[in-house]
Amino acid sequence: MNLRFLSASAAALALVVPSTAAAKPATSDLSVCNTASQNWQGGDLTVSDLDPQGALHYDDQLRPKKDNGVGLVNAAMHSRALALCGDPAPADGDTGGGDTGGGTGNDWGGGGIV
DSSP, rough: HHHHHHHHHHEEEEEEEEHHHHHSSTTTTTTEOOOOOOOGGGEEEEEEEEEEOOSSSSSSSSBBBOOOOHHHHHHHHHOOOEEEEESSOOOOTOSOOOOOOOOOOOTOOOOOOO
């Protein structure tokens, strides 16, 4: 009877472990930032849409915390002060290209009023 109980427990545990690992967002290009203190501003990161709680006070111009493999992502999932952050998303319609200049002869490169 103990062998059946042990086998059933091992099978149940094997089913539970992958589901909890899948609950965490993919964070390969994300960092953890402190959104509670103005001292962590001065960077170029913003709070990610993947963060379930959002920012506490500051949501942009953030600097990442050093990740020494101590579970910062897990801490961010449970903390209002910590959030997942990454590079800002481009604005709608922004393809990253610049102005190629115009053919109007203006030295400022726009195709404005002639």
